[in-house]
Amino acid sequence: MEFRLLSAFLLFMGSYLPLALILLVQDIPAKIWVMPVCKPWRGDACSFSFFDHPYLAIGGVIVTAFCLAWTMHTLKAVPRRFPVRIEEVKSIPNDLINYVFPYIVSFMGLAYGDPSKIAGFSVFLFVLFLITYRSGQIFLNPMLIVLGWRFYEVKMKLVQSNEVIVARVLKKGLLSIGEERAEAVQDVYIMGDI
Known part of the structure; x- marks a missing residue:
């Protein structure tokens, strides 16, 4: 998207x-x-x-x-249409x-x-x-941080294709290893809990 x-x-x-x-x-x-x-x-x-x-x-x-x-x-x-499996999570400092x-x-x-x-x-x-x-870099936004959104770099498996990718993720709250739902917007995946 x-x-x-x-x-x-x-x-x-x-x-x-x-x-x-x-x-x-x-x-x-x-x-x-x-x-x-x-x-x-x-x-x-x-x-x-x-x-x-x-x-x-x-x-x-x-x-x-x-x-x-x-x-x-x-x-x-934003609809989170794609099931993903998070394998590794690293917080990205906001520039x-x-x-x-x-x-x-x-x-x-x-x-x-x-x-x-x-x-x-x-x-x-x-x-x-x-x-x-x-x-x-449009999602690198300080007001998103103030309102609880965080940026991550993750290694994740796209469940539908079994492809493993490394991507930037924007999620409100903490992101941990496990199942999530995602939507790709520009070069960022927006995630939410299942």
């Missing part, structure tokens, strides 16, 4: 929910941080204009949260460097108030997505 471009893009964007939250917090004006807490029950006039650019700040969080939720739903819905760069950039002056920086950052993310997708 080939991982569709749109699905890959949504998976990629969902991984940047923490970055959207960082940019949301950075969009809160300094004056808000030093204001006393509003107490409307005491007759205070409260102003709820927390962000300099509310549509971009809140929209970024909503879009990335939607992408992450959609990704989790999609991964759960997070591709996901670290945008976070570093966010602390080097990226702000919603500067359209040219936002445009440049968007181009950077798009190029990073293309590299990640074309290299088959």
Whole structure:
């Protein structure tokens, strides 16, 4: 099964929910941080204009949260059609460097108030997505780790053909030797218990 471009893009964007939250917090004006807490029950006039650019700040969080939720739903819905027998399991460390760069950039002056920086950052993310997708590394996603998914390299026997292969596997939770069900998506097998 080939991982569709749109699905890959949504998976990629969902991984940047923490970055959207960082940019949301950075969009809160300094004056808000030093204001006393509003107490409307005491007759205070409260102003709820927390962000300099509310549509971009809140929209970024909503879009990335939607992408992450959609990704989790999609991964759960992938049919695991093929029975396999796991013979060896080795955990693969997740190479997070591709996901670290945008976070570093966010602390080097990226702000919603500067359209040219936002445009440049968007181009950077798009190029990073293309590299990640074309290299088959789209599943190396830190949010999947946070949500309990793990990457493995396994030696497994495809029950239907008796072929023994070494493959990368994505599974929520621990993977151990024994029977599993799998589906190949791009160069990765997504697994779930029988």
